[in-house]
Amino acid sequence: xxxEDEGIVIGAKRHGExxxxxxxxxxxxxxxxxxxxxxxxxxxxxxxGTVLQATWTARLRENLGSWALEPLYSPLxxxxxxxxxxxxxxxxxxxxxxxxxxxESAPKVYTAFCHxxxxxxxxxxxxxxxxxxxxxxxxxxxxxSGISLDFKTCAVTGSRDNLLYVSPxxxxxxxxxxxxxxxxxxxxxxxxxxNSDKQQKEPEKQEILAALTLSGYFLGKYVFVPHDxxxxxxxxxxLTGLQNL
Numbered sequence: 001x002x003x004e005d006e007g008i009v010i011g012a013k014r015h016g017e018x019x020x021x022x023x024x025x026x027x028x029x030x031x032x033x034x035x036x037x038x039x040x041x042x043x044x045x046x047x048x049g050t051v052l053q054a055t056w057t058a059r060l061r062e063n064l065g066s067w068a069l070e071p072l073y074s075p076l077x078x079x080x081x082x083x084x085x086x087x088x089x090x091x092x093x094x095x096x097x098x099x100x101x102x103x104e105s106a107p108k109v110y111t112a113f114c115h116x117x118x119x120x121x122x123x124x125x126x127x128x129x130x131x132x133x134x135x136x137x138x139x140x141x142x143x144x145s146g147i148s149l150d151f152k153t154c155a156v157t158g159s160r161d162n163l164l165y166v167s168p169x170x171x172x173x174x175x176x177x178x179x180x181x182x183x184x185x186x187x188x189x190x191x192x193x194x195n196s197d198k199q200q201k202e203p204e205k206q207e208i209l210a211a212l213t214l215s216g217y218f219l220g221k222y223v224f225v226p227h228d229x230x231x232x233x234x235x236x237x238x239l240t241g242l243q244n245l
Contacts, residue, residue: 001061005029006072007054008113010093012036012046020046022067023097024054027110031100032056034067045069047076048093049117061103075120082123084245087238088134092116094232099141099223112140128245131208132192138215139193147171147222151194154178165189166214168221187214209242 007024015021015035022036022045034056038046045052051073058065079085092113100106116137119130142149148171153160155172165179165186166172173194179186190207192200193214203211216235224231 009050030104034065036067050074078123090234091238094234112137135211
C-alpha cells in the first residue's frame with residue numbers, strides 16, 4: 001500500500017540507532033505514523049512544525065509503514081528565538097497527538113495548523129501575533145471532535161449584540177445583560193472570536209488567555225475527561241508562560 005500527501009511533523013521518537021518513528025498530520029490522511037530513516041540532507045524532516053511532502057508505504061493499512069519525506073518549509077529557525085512561539089508549537093503538536101484518532105482525515109484542523117505554522121515565519125523575538133491563530137486552531141480541534149460552539153447569537157434572547165459570555169453548559173454565547181447575574185458561572189467570550197475580520201487589531205493578552213480558558217474548558221469536558229486523556233503538559237506550559245509575560 002502506498003500514498004502521497006502533504007504533511008506537518010507533530011512528533012518524533014527514536015527507534016533504534018538510525019530510525020525515527022515520525023508522526024505527521026497530513027492533509028488527506030489525518031494523523032499518521034511511520035518509520036523514517038533520516039539522511040544527511042533530511043535530518044530537518046523530523047523537527048516538529050516542518051511542512052513536507054510525504055510518501056507512506058506499507059504492506060497493509062494496519063502496519064506502521066515507512067516514510068519518504070521531502071522537507072518544504074520549517075519554522076524552527078524562527079521559533080527557537082521566540083520562547084512563546086516554541087511553547088505554542090509544542091502545545092499544538094501535543095494536542096494533535098492526544099486528541100486526534102490515527103488515520104482519520106481532519107482537513108479543517110490541518111488547515112488551521114498549517115496557518116499557525118505559517119504565522120511563525122519572520123518572527124521577532126517578542127512577537128506574539130501568532131497566538132490568535134493558535135486560539136482558532138483549538139476551536140477547529142473542538143469542532144472536529146464534534147463540539148459545536150455558537151458565538152454569534154445569545155442563547156437566551158437571540159440577540160447578536162453585546163455578547164460577553166459563553167454558557168459552559170451549552171457552549172452558546174450570552175449577552176452582558178443576561179449573563180451579568182451569573183457571570184461567576186460563565187466563561188468570558190473575547191471579542192476577537194466573534195469577528196473574523198482580518199483587519200481588526202491584535203487581541204490583548206487577557207483576551208488570548210480568555211480564549212484559551214474557553215477552549216480549554218470544552219476540551220476538558222468533551223475530549224480529555226470522557227476519553228481518559230491526560231491534559232498535555234505542553235499546553236499547561238504555554239498558559240503559564242502567557243500569564244507571566
